[in-house]
Amino acid sequence: MGLAVPGLFATAVLPAYATTADEPGDKSAVRVVEHKPQTLDVSEATLASISATDRDGYSITLPPPPPPVVTRAATPGAAKSGMSVGQALANPPYPNFSLDSVVAVAQQYIGVPYRFGGADPSGFDCSGLVMYVYAQHGISLPHSVRAQASLGTRISREDARPGDIVVLGDLSHNGIWLGNGMILDAPYAGKTVTSRPLWTDNYFIIRVGI
Structure with missing residues (x-):
């Protein structure tokens, strides 16, 4: 299930397991059903509105920071005129x-x-x-x-x-x-x-x- 929201995105991974009744209406026995992890892309603003309690059980991955900008000193260049x-x-x-x-x-x-x-x-x-x-x-x-x-x-x-x-x-x-x-x-x-x-x-x- 994917919901894309424009802006800076983070990934919330929903729980990998859920329980369901063995038969409709039968609450005496349950079995574990494995589901594939699902991701939900949400904006930074949305993350900020989620309370700490709401975030329990979620794995939040923020995008990596941009690589540092490397600057190099100018290399001295071509021939110069000068005195003898x-x-x-x-x-x-x-x-x-x-x-x-x-x-x-x-x-x-x-x-x-x-x-x-x-x-x-x-x-x-x-x-x-x-x-x-x-x-x-x-x-x-x-x-x-x-x-x-x-x-x-x-x-x-x-x-x-x-x-x-x-x-x-x-x-x-x-x-x-x-x-x-x-x-x-x-x-x-x-x-x-x-x-x-x-x-x-x-x-x-x-x-x-x-």
């Missing part, structure tokens, strides 16, 4: 150097495309990205993984801090260390500047600027 390395060194926009600032500045270029030999926001290669980020802090680095690796101080992994420079052991690649096994780098042609897990254990950390 020389201009950054001549007038550093972040003259008060800190490793935290290095990370914050590097993250501005997530999404910039890889470009071989690139060292500005129109495109970066790996050492070009490192050079450009440090130049904005007034620190001059050469445009070469090998040359950058020879500068500064090599420090233990335990002492590494986000903003240090991570260099692969074969001197083929480098990037900005983010901690927790993560690197921010310009990977290779066809990719963009990104943060990602470091994929090898063959690396070391150098620190410049402090």
Whole structure:
């Protein structure tokens, strides 16, 4: 038996069993007759009008709540125009150097495309990205993984801090260390500047600027 009432619906399940006389007019014996559960759809307003006593013996199922809305932060996007390395060194926009600032500045270029030999926001290669980020802090680095690796101080992994420079052991690649096994780098042609897990254990950390 179904009765549909517009609005927010709940389901009331009627008792599954009832009794009936064995023969018409015979009240001395009864037998149990099994009935299939029936549901009755009623509106929220109707439920509110039913007293607690009336609800005894009923199973009331309210509709599930809607799923939560998940929002995601916008992903930094395409290439940005900006100053050259020389201009950054001549007038550093972040003259008060800190490793935290290095990370914050590097993250501005997530999404910039890889470009071989690139060292500005129109495109970066790996050492070009490192050079450009440090130049904005007034620190001059050469445009070469090998040359950058020879500068500064090599420090233990335990002492590494986000903003240090991570260099692969074969001197083929480098990037900005983010901690927790993560690197921010310009990977290779066809990719963009990104943060990602470091994929090898063959690396070391150098620190410049402090």
